[in-house]
Amino acid sequence: MLAKEQLTQHAANIRANIIRGTHYAASGHPGGSLSIADIMTVLYFEEMNVDPKNPKMEDRDRFVLSKGHTAPALYATLAEKGFFSSDEIFNLRKLGHILQGHPDMKKIPGVDMSSGSLGQGLSIANGMALYAKANNKSYRVYTVIGDGEIQEGQIWEAAMSAAHYKLDNLVAIVDNNNLQIDGEIGTVMSPYPIDEKFQAFGFHVINIDGHNFEEIEHALAEAKTVKGKPTAIIAKTVKGKGVSFMENLAKWHGTAPNREQAEQAIMELTGGSL
Numbered sequence: 001m002l003a004k005e006q007l008t009q010h011a012a013n014i015r016a017n018i019i020r021g022t023h024y025a026a027s028g029h030p031g032g033s034l035s036i037a038d039i040m041t042v043l044y045f046e047e048m049n050v051d052p053k054n055p056k057m058e059d060r061d062r063f064v065l066s067k068g069h070t071a072p073a074l075y076a077t078l079a080e081k082g083f084f085s086s087d088e089i090f091n092l093r094k095l096g097h098i099l100q101g102h103p104d105m106k107k108i109p110g111v112d113m114s115s116g117s118l119g120q121g122l123s124i125a126n127g128m129a130l131y132a133k134a135n136n137k138s139y140r141v142y143t144v145i146g147d148g149e150i151q152e153g154q155i156w157e158a159a160m161s162a163a164h165y166k167l168d169n170l171v172a173i174v175d176n177n178n179l180q181i182d183g184e185i186g187t188v189m190s191p192y193p194i195d196e197k198f199q200a201f202g203f204h205v206i207n208i209d210g211h212n213f214e215e216i217e218h219a220l221a222e223a224k225t226v227k228g229k230p231t232a233i234i235a236k237t238v239k240g241k242g243v244s245f246m247e248n249l250a251k252w253h254g255t256a257p258n259r260e261q262a263e264q265a266i267m268e269l270t271g272g273s274l
Contacts, residue, residue, distance in 0.1 A: 002045055007213045010080055011041040015242045016269045017076035021092035021099070023262035023274065028092060028101065031252035033073035035177040035210070035237040036144055040077040042216040043142060052082035055109040061139050062112045062128045066121020067146035067175065068102040069254070074111070075099050083110035119152025121145060122172055126162050129170040129230075140224075144173045148180030151189045156201065162230040163202025170230040171223045172203070175210065177239040179250045198232035210235030242269055 002010075014037045022028035044050065048061040065074050072092065079086040084098070091097035098107045102116030113124050125143040132139055149155065162170055174194055182188050191197065199205045204226045208215040216235070223231035239253070240246030243265040246257075257265060263274050 001217065004213055007038075007041055007045065010045055011037050012242070012269050014041060014073065014076040014080050016266045016272060017079060017086060017089045018072040019243070019257060019262050019265045019269070020274065021072045021075065021089045022256040023259065024090050025093040026256050027254075028072055028256055029069045029254050030072065030243075030257065031179070031239040031246060031249070031254075032067060032146060032175065032177060033070040033076075034241045034243060034246065035239050036070060036073050036175050037076075037241065038211045038213060039144065039173060039175070039216060039235060039237075040073055042213060042220065044077050044081050046217065047220050048142065049139065050081070050110065052078075052110065055083060059137065059139050062125070062141045064113045064121045064125045064128070064141070064143040065103055065115050066125075066143050067118065067149050068114075068116030068121070070144075070146075071099070071101065071103050071116075074103055075108075078108070078110040081110070084108070118146070118149045119154040122155055122158035122162070125170055125172070126158055126165070126167060129162070129167040130165055132169055133165075133167065140169045140171065141167075142171045142173065144175055146180070147174055147176045147178065147191060147194065148185050148188065150174065150191045150194065151185070156197075159198060159201040159203065159232075166228045167230045168227050171220065171233060172198075172230065173233045173235055174198075175237055176234055177237040179239045179248070179253065181250065181253045183250050195232075195234045198234070202229055203232040204229050205232050205234065207234045208236070210237035211241060244268060
């Protein structure tokens with residue numbers, strides 16, 4: 001396990017590059033990217049068996065970013081881990097470069113699945129996990145799902161399927177930042193109580209603070225002990241986490257920061273510059 005200080009630094013670097021990427025692209029989704037940065041940090045720097053020097057390693061753990069519009073978080077994490085140069089962040093959403101608005105498994109080292117059509121990621125993760133079990137593979141499958149995304153019916157079909165096939169090698173992490181593009185999820189189309197719904201569909205459920213490294217670590221460790229059913233981790237998070245003027249505001253769902261805002265954000269996160 002890494003020291004908390006190391007995890008904190010990785011997460012801050014990831015958040016800073018989320019800001020840089022969306023600023024230079026003048027588009028993208030910073031709010032929900034910032035809310036999952038701590039989860040991504042623990043997954044890629046402690047939990048998952050991945051190798052930046054061998055991205056297609058056969059026994060690697062798999063990751064599916066179901067809420068694919070928060071690709072800046074995945075890209076910043078992969079760059080921080082060493083899958084590609086962090087300089088690529090400055091080319092986010094630019095034609096002719098690898099980091100487009102949604103993850104592309106054919107072009108980006110470390111991306112296991114192209115994603116972005118909301119509601120589909122859990123089904124894809126199910127397939128990966130089912131294949132692993134059918135072929136006696138040891139790898140585990142992780143997927144991050146948005147709380148607004150679980151308004152999609154396919155999520156619940158996939159949840160029913162995951163439990164039916166007893167996919168105990170599958171972990172679904174719900175980013176419960178309580179905001180989507182149109183406002184609070186409870187107002188738009190409430191999925192609450194999220195934990196009880198997943199439990200009713202046959203999941204082992206763990207509720208955590210999605211910004212507490214220790215709670216994230218313990219939840220992922222607990223998931224490994226569960227047999228005969230998939231695990232859902234309901235992570236309570238803050239949209240725009242780490243940037244004072246972005247936190248808990250739905251407008252930052254899909255709004256890129258201007259230069260002044262980006263400079264302030266990065267100063268708050270790392271003390272660095274744009």
